[in-house]
Amino acid sequence: MGEEILRMEKIDKSFPGVHALDHVDFDLKRGEVHALMGENGAGKSTLMKVLTGIYQKDSGKITYQGREVNYHSTREAQADGIVIVHQELNMVGDLTVAQNIFIGREFMHGPTIDDKKMITESRKLFERLKIDIDPSARMKDLTVGKQQMCEIAKAISHECKVIVFDEPSAALTEKEIDDLFAIIRDLRKQDLGIIYISHRMDEIKVITDRVTVMRDGTYVGTLITKDCSKEDIIKMMVGRVIYEQPKEKSLVPDDAPVVLKVENLNAGRMVQDVSFELHKGEILGFSGLMGAGRTETARAIFGADPKQSGKIYINGTEVDIKSPQDAVKHGIGYLSEDRKRYGIVVQKTIIENSTLACLEEYMSGISINKSKEKKATEKVIDELNIKTPSSDQPVVNLSGGNQQKVVIAKWLVKNCDILIFDEPTRGIDVGAKNEIYKLMNSLAAQGKSIIMISSEMTEILRMSDRIVIMCEGRVTGEIKIEDATQEMIMNKATRNIK
Amino acid sequence: MFIVNKGNKSDLGIMKEPGSRSKAGGRKVEKFKNLPFVKKVGFSRIVLTAVLILMYAIFCITIDGFAGKAHLMGTLNYVYFLGFLSLGVTFVIATGGIDFSIGPVMFCCALVSGYCFLNYGMPMGASLLLCIAVGLMFGLFNGYLVAYWSVPPFIVSMASMNIAKGAAAIFTKSMSVSWPLESADGGWFRKLATFNGFPTGLVIFLVAALICGFILNNTRIGRYILCLGSNKEAVRLSGIDVKKWEMAAYVICGVLVGIAAIFFVGVYTTVQPNYGDQYNNEAIAGCVMGGTSMAGGLASIGGTVIGVFIISLLQEGILAYKLGKDVQLIITGIIVIVAVYADVVARRRKN
Numbered sequence: 145m146g147e148e149i150l151r152m153e154k155i156d157k158s159f160p161g162v163h164a165l166d167h168v169d170f171d172l173k174r175g176e177v178h179a180l181m182g183e184n185g186a187g188k189s190t191l192m193k194v195l196t197g198i199y200q201k202d203s204g205k206i207t208y209q210g211r212e213v214n215y216h217s218t219r220e221a222q223a224d225g226i227v228i229v230h231q232e233l234n235m236v237g238d239l240t241v242a243q244n245i246f247i248g249r250e251f252m253h254g255p256t257i258d259d260k261k262m263i264t265e266s267r268k269l270f271e272r273l274k275i276d277i278d279p280s281a282r283m284k285d286l287t288v289g290k291q292q293m294c295e296i297a298k299a300i301s302h303e304c305k306v307i308v309f310d311e312p313s314a315a316l317t318e319k320e321i322d323d324l325f326a327i328i329r330d331l332r333k334q335d336l337g338i339i340y341i342s343h344r345m346d347e348i349k350v351i352t353d354r355v356t357v358m359r360d361g362t363y364v365g366t367l368i369t370k371d372c373s374k375e376d377i378i379k380m381m382v383g384r385v386i387y388e389q390p391k392e393k394s395l396v397p398d399d400a401p402v403v404l405k406v407e408n409l410n411a412g413r414m415v416q417d418v419s420f421e422l423h424k425g426e427i428l429g430f431s432g433l434m435g436a437g438r439t440e441t442a443r444a445i446f447g448a449d450p451k452q453s454g455k456i457y458i459n460g461t462e463v464d465i466k467s468p469q470d471a472v473k474h475g476i477g478y479l480s481e482d483r484k485r486y487g488i489v490v491q492k493t494i495i496e497n498s499t500l501a502c503l504e505e506y507m508s509g510i511s512i513n514k515s516k517e518k519k520a521t522e523k524v525i526d527e528l529n530i531k532t533p534s535s536d537q538p539v540v541n542l543s544g545g546n547q548q549k550v551v552i553a554k555w556l557v558k559n560c561d562i563l564i565f566d567e568p569t570r571g572i573d574v575g576a577k578n579e580i581y582k583l584m585n586s587l588a589a590q591g592k593s594i595i596m597i598s599s600e601m602t603e604i605l606r607m608s609d610r611i612v613i614m615c616e617g618r619v620t621g622e623i624k625i626e627d628a629t630q631e632m633i634m635n636k637a638t639r640n641i642k
Numbered sequence: 643m644f645i646v647n648k649g650n651k652s653d654l655g656i657m658k659e660p661g662s663r664s665k666a667g668g669r670k671v672e673k674f675k676n677l678p679f680v681k682k683v684g685f686s687r688i689v690l691t692a693v694l695i696l697m698y699a700i701f702c703i704t705i706d707g708f709a710g711k712a713h714l715m716g717t718l719n720y721v722y723f724l725g726f727l728s729l730g731v732t733f734v735i736a737t738g739g740i741d742f743s744i745g746p747v748m749f750c751c752a753l754v755s756g757y758c759f760l761n762y763g764m765p766m767g768a769s770l771l772l773c774i775a776v777g778l779m780f781g782l783f784n785g786y787l788v789a790y791w792s793v794p795p796f797i798v799s800m801a802s803m804n805i806a807k808g809a810a811a812i813f814t815k816s817m818s819v820s821w822p823l824e825s826a827d828g829g830w831f832r833k834l835a836t837f838n839g840f841p842t843g844l845v846i847f848l849v850a851a852l853i854c855g856f857i858l859n860n861t862r863i864g865r866y867i868l869c870l871g872s873n874k875e876a877v878r879l880s881g882i883d884v885k886k887w888e889m890a891a892y893v894i895c896g897v898l899v900g901i902a903a904i905f906f907v908g909v910y911t912t913v914q915p916n917y918g919d920q921y922n923n924e925a926i927a928g929c930v931m932g933g934t935s936m937a938g939g940l941a942s943i944g945g946t947v948i949g950v951f952i953i954s955l956l957q958e959g960i961l962a963y964k965l966g967k968d969v970q971l972i973i974t975g976i977i978v979i980v981a982v983y984a985d986v987v988a989r990r991r992k993n
Contacts, residue, residue, distance in 0.1 A: 446879070448878075448879055467878075467883075468878055468879050468880070468881045468882075469881045469882065469883055471881065472880070472881025473881065478879060480879065485873070485875060485876070486875050486876055486879050487876055487879075488873070488876060489869045489872045489873045489876050489877065489939070490872065490873065491872045491939045491940060492868070492869055492872060492939075496865065496869065500869060500877065500880045500882070501880040501881050501882075503862050503865060503866075504862070507862065510861055511856070511860045511861060512860050512861065512862065512865060514860075554880060
């Protein structure tokens with residue numbers, strides 16, 4: 145490790161309602177790989193976005209190569225030698241590898257593009273990185289791993305001094321990860337500073353020199369990787385004070401019948417061999433980090449996305465759910481994490497949204513019985529305490545928390561027995577959050593069974609009777625609430641399965 | 643834009659109208675918008691009706707003899723067929739789709755069934771049913787491709803427009819078809835449009851509009867069409883067969899286009915192959931002018947009816963000015979753009 149190349153001091157950044165970064169410190173040396181770790185929403189990405197000029201910091205100081213910098217765009221940061229390799233690849237599939245690498249700064253030959261020179265230059269880059277890719281191949285014909293290599297090559301072609309890798313290994317195979325690590329080691333030898341964001345604990349141990357841990361927008365600490373254990377890092381990641389008491393014990397009787405049983409469910413890369421049981425009256429927490437495959441599992445069960453294999457039993461009978469229609473028929477309701485896109489019909493009224501899933505029960509002959517509809521809606525508005533002047537308000541006029549309640553209202557009016565709540569409190573204020581918790585508890589007490597997907601550790605511990613933990617498309621653990629600790633959950637959520 | 647009408651409850655979880663720009667005049671407009679009568683009928687529909695009356699007044703003042711019965715009947719004659727086209731396309735636009743085939747399909751319906759009546763001795767009643775059946779077929783075709791194959795509605799309807807033209811021309815061997823006059827055998831069907839000088843067509847159209855309004859606002863088909871036009875994925879995830887209901891909108895449109903064809907020949911007698919495109923624009927103009935959003939999810943049958951009257955009166959006025967069909971094409975083109983732009987602006991302001 146060499147001298148310091150980058151120092152970020154007391155970086156502060158707020159968004160409306162969120163203090164995303166609270167006086168965060170970070171430093172990077174030449175020739176080091178520095179891991180940045182933390183749960184979802186810890187502020188890693190925000191910090192990197194501040195560094196590369198995507199966001200502007202509210203206060204704080206960034207020193208790069210001995211001078212203070214303040215970038216206003218990724219372009220400026222790039223020109224200065226700081227580049228970011230994103231998790232999602234930004235490539236144009238129909239262009240060649242070389243064209244992608246030099247996009248926006250093509251070599252010209254008079255008025256025409258000099259493809260030949262771009263190909264020779266790309267070849268030089270690949271030689272330097274010791275990777276074997278044909279620069280004239282079409283980008284879309286490459287594997288995801290190779291595409292990632294091209295992204296790295298593109299970054300290096302900018303003559304950069306600092307590279308940020310944002311979860312680079314998420315989509316790679318084992319062999320490709322080895323190649324990636326070889327490249328990273330090589331770059332380290334060339335004295336570049338490397339920031340490596342990943343959830344995979346094992347990788348952190350293998351490739352990084354230091355680890356900085358963030359939590360809830362604050363800096364927690366920095367460790368020398370070889371001197372610390374995996375458990376040390378996890379403790380730093382989750383070591384928050386929990387204000388709400390976690391649930392002490394499961395409220396579900398031991399002999400509660402199994403209402404939903406999922407066996408060896410497979411649906412794409414994100415859902416592999418998932419099995420679990422849901423009991424009557426239970427709140428089953430689904431924990432895991434971003435991209436663990438929890439939403440994908442929920443959508444596959446609900447029939448929203450196709451599944452490859454696996455069996456689903458409801459109350460002991462196997463059911464064939466091919467579409468949301470089938471799921472709803474079997475009494476499953478799904479509350480999406482993205483309510484604007486998948487939950488509510490914003491231009492329509494609360495009444496129209498509430499009865500959407502079971503309009504057939506509100507018909508008199510061919511005509512909709514609007515007074516019956518209204519009565520049922522006003523009843524749930526009362527039950528859920530939806531704040532609105534009237535039941536015929538378009539949902540667009542409601543606040544986020546109340547919109548969420550309208551989606552819940554839809555499934556209550558339908559009288560579903562199994563409810564899947566995917567991040568039910570995302571983006572809503574504390575008051576509404578507590579109301580939704582109360583509601584979930586009372587639903588469970590009434591004998592409804594709830595799957596609650598949540599990325600918030602406190603929420604998982606406070607609400608669940610039992611916790612299923614997923615990591616990279618697989619179930620990696622199942623813990624009773626009595627035994628659950630933050631460390632235990634995080635350990636299973638960061639387990640790298642190979 | 644949303645206005646809270648119960649002031650005492652306006653603080654309850656409701657997002658207030660952002661930074662009202664209205665000055666003194668604006669406040670008067672707001673006050674007018676809040677009158678119970680205005681709220682019930684809809685502000686934009688009142689404005690449209692005012693535009694319609696104003697247009698009629700201007701035509702009466704500037705054109706000699708426009709005030710008479712003849713021009714009124716001329717306008718109504720146009721309303722009959724255009725009204726059914728507009729009602730039909732309102733359902734399709736409500737899903738967020740579009741149908742550019744309605745004009746040529748209307749001609750195809752009239753050509754095929756008229757040809758069968760003239761050359762194969764088909765009874766008039768059966769010919770009229772065939773007319774509607776041809777429209778229904780195109781509705782099924784468009785709807786199936788859009789809903790089940792996910793082909794963009796724009797492409798589907800462009801293609802079926804050409805198919806309708808080509809099929810009709812082949813069927814009639816590229817000849818025009820003249821439907822029987824009232825005195826001739828089978829000429830009774832004209833009484834559907836005008837009966838002893840009484841505008842039966844107007845009555846039928848208004849009844850049809852009431853039925854369409856009922857379908858759109860009071861039945862499952864209408865509810866689902868509007869909801870899926872607004873957010874298809876949310877409706878699908880509510881366990882509703884969105885494909886079926888999306889297709890239903892095109893089928894309703896097809897049937898109404900078939901009926902439009904009957905009124906077209908009931909008034910104008912002769913249809914030629916390879917025509918009909920110009921009515922697409924007019925029907926869509928009538929619909930969007932009435933407040934149906936091109937983005938889907940919002941539709942107003944009442945608005946469409948007024949829109950149809952405006953377009954029909956406009957074409958009658960242009961004829962009376964002796965400006966010709968070409969000027970009318972330009973004007974309806976501009977109307978479509980202005981109406982859609984107004985919708986875009988309204989939505990942008992809402993966000």
